[in-house]
Amino acid sequence: MEIAFTRAQRRKLASQIFVGVCVAAAGIALIALGLIMFSLFTKGFSGIDTMVFTHDTPGPDSHGGLRNAIVGSIMMCTLAMMIAVFIGVLAGTWLAEIGGDSKYGHAVRFLNDVLLSAPSILIGLFIYEMMVRPMHGFSGWAGAVALGVLATPVVTRTTEDILNLQPNALREAGMALGASQWVTVRKIIWKAASAGLLTGGLLGFARISGETAPILFTSLNNQFFSTDMSQPIASLPVVIYQFAMSPFDIWQELAWAGALLITATVLAINILGRWVARDKDHR
Template sequence: MSRAARRRAFNGIFVVLCGIATALALGVLIMILWTLLSKGLGGIDLMIFTQDQPAPGSPGGLRNAIVGSLIMCAIGMFFALIIGILAGTWLAEYGAGTRYGAVVRFLNDVLISAPSILIGLFVYELLVAPFHGFSGFAGGVALAFLATPIVVRTTEDILTLQPGALREAGMALGASRAFVIRRIIWKAARSGLLTAGLLGFARISGETAPLLFTSLGNQFYNANPTQPMASLPTTIFQFALSAQEDWTRLAWVGALLITMAVLFINIVGRVLARETHRS
């Protein structure tokens, strides 16, 4: 067999293997979505959004868990966006090519892959044990630790893609570097910064382990972040292990709600990221 024929054969085998792997991945994804839709879609009604966690055998919904998840995710994203955008800006504009910047970038990448349960334990020792109580604020801080490195990495990548001519033009007019970053670079990269926030939110919206150590959960409606607070992931964890059929049904509904929210956020983030690369 000639060299050209061997290359064509190896190329064909590689393409077939890639196609099989892609088909398997898509097949698993379709099976997961089908299971969620078949078991959770029928349980969605108005009570899901208007009533709180029920007692076994009683009608109810997931209002307290939905509100708790939104509050804790909002707290987490508040800290993650401020710290993440500023840190990502420093890495892209000031720390690029420096040894200190390389160390910060490496530690940020390590934090991205850190197990969420370790983050929960750390925040437990930081904000729960010293104050002798679980709280929604502690849960939000734990989520912030998970979302911040995503925002940092995405912000750095987006700002690095901005043309250097924008910086040079602003400084040529006498503007300071900080002014150029705030008024020109951030404005040009606003869709990318929004993408960073969406990806960070998608990362934390389904986390369970850190919330078990920080917010604990609450079977009643509570919008006070200084008290234990329910969330969709912890409620799903609790209900899925129950032998009660109505609780199991609510667990599937909660899983479907989180999946659809994460899927929608990821699609929006991908679309915005594509538009940023085109511009």
């Protein structure tokens, strides 16, 4: 016995199947995320104590902390974001307000998209050839530049998208008052898009905070506490990589603790970015 479906019934059935597949995919992703967070919390929380923040990375099979790695990561990521925000905001503003529709603008946008999806290890190798080899040594400066190159396309793309969402009435109002295009962008458009620009910066920071490959090619590592950016400097991702591969239980415990710290930081940054954008939308 054949069951005939009307066109409306077929569309409804197809819609229900599509929604069901989407819900199932989202559920699988949430389950995977929950399992990752559960593993990090159960294995990393026991290793977090005051020693983690007050002592440097230890020698083999001895107690210590992650102070030098935490400070090194903060220093390199901060400098990298200064580079990324300066270049990314200006580049995104140019694409959105000035030359985005020109051939040069399309080329810049295409190259930015390519850089956005480029493997981080290639960026590390490029900075190694540009900075590490000519300077005859690894350094925190090289690590910060590599991370800045990774974060810049994120900030550029976010800036362009946010500025394109701003109503043209704001630009017309600034021009009507006799303000130049630069003054209009700087005092009106950027101010109106401030929450989105901040979100782009936070997303860029979250993008680079856990990178390991470019750091291995640029700043390498340092077992001791150091704030000299001209020398090799420690970072959390590299310490996690080194300690997780070791046979020492103390090192593995510190690796899990460091992984939990990075994950919690990235999660907090993403939540903060969402909250800032949502708070701005409700005003």
